Amino acid sequence: MKFFADTAEIDAIKDLAATGLLDGVTTNPSLIAKSGRDFMEVTKEICAIVDGPVSAEVVALDHATMMKEAEVLRKIADNVCIKVPLTVDGLKTCKALTGEGTMVNVTLCFSANQALLAAKAGATFISPFVGRHDDNGFDGMDLIEDIRLIYDNYDFETEILVASVRHVTHVLQAAKIGADVMTAPPAVIHALFKHVLTDKGIEGFLADWAKTGQSIL
Numbered sequence: 554m555k556f557f558a559d560t561a562e563i564d565a566i567k568d569l570a571a572t573g574l575l576d577g578v579t580t581n582p583s584l585i586a587k588s589g590r591d592f593m594e595v596t597k598e599i600c601a602i603v604d605g606p607v608s609a610e611v612v613a614l615d616h617a618t619m620m621k622e623a624e625v626l627r628k629i630a631d632n633v634c635i636k637v638p639l640t641v642d643g644l645k646t647c648k649a650l651t652g653e654g655t656m657v658n659v660t661l662c663f664s665a666n667q668a669l670l671a672a673k674a675g676a677t678f679i680s681p682f683v684g685r686h687d688d689n690g691f692d693g694m695d696l697i698e699d700i701r702l703i704y705d706n707y708d709f710e711t712e713i714l715v716a717s718v719r720h721v722t723h724v725l726q727a728a729k730i731g732a733d734v735m736t737a738p739p740a741v742i743h744a745l746f747k748h749v750l751t752d753k754g755i756e757g758f759l760a761d762w763a764k765t766g767q768s769i770l
């Protein structure tokens with residue numbers, strides 16, 4: 554499963570990129586606003602740090618303006634992935650852009666039927682929002698299971714990008730279902746490394762090592 558960082562914070566992205574485990578980045582207008590940075594500038598910086606896809610979202614609602622915005626965004630770098638909402642105009646834009654060889658991430662997906670439409674429109678990624686789904690009394694992981702089943706039934710190449718990830722259990726469940734990608738806030742990715750028994754084990758080994766009076770270097 555690929556790991557994307559769901560953030561526009563440069564230091565956090567550099568930190569995760571240094572682990573060698575980061576496959577891409579997703580941003581959205583809220584994350585850009587939270588960073589307090591200029592959209593074009595920060596996107597360019599992120600694209601230079603990460604080799605994989607960096608999602609940059611259009612804000613227009615109509616197809617013609619989405620195409621104009623995508624034209625500006627895709628000039629930022631070769632690894633920009635244009636993010637469009639799951640609407641009729643968004644999917645028209647998706648079809649046109651992927652037809653030209655541009656990566657597209659279809660966002661704000663909340664049903665398996667929507668995911669089916671995105672795949673038919675040639676989306677590179679479909680982003681079902683599991684956390685927001687859970688928040689509203691649904692089971693986000695049921696949605697991922699349904700999309701996996703449908704995409705496998707028809708051999709769709711669209712990658713399932715689990716978004717709105719809130720905790721490590723979301724990551725585990727998504728991996729068990731066979732989602733292609735998950736995007737999570739840096740804190741959730743860091744939490745994946747942690748286990749109380751790992752910490753306890755290190756503590757015990759170091760205490761015993763100290764008793765030997767030896768050093769490796």
Ligand code: E4P
Nearest residue numbers: 559579581684685716717718
């Ligand atoms: C990523 O592509 C999405 O925009 C993001 O995961 C949404 O997360 P949120 O529901 O925590 O805002």
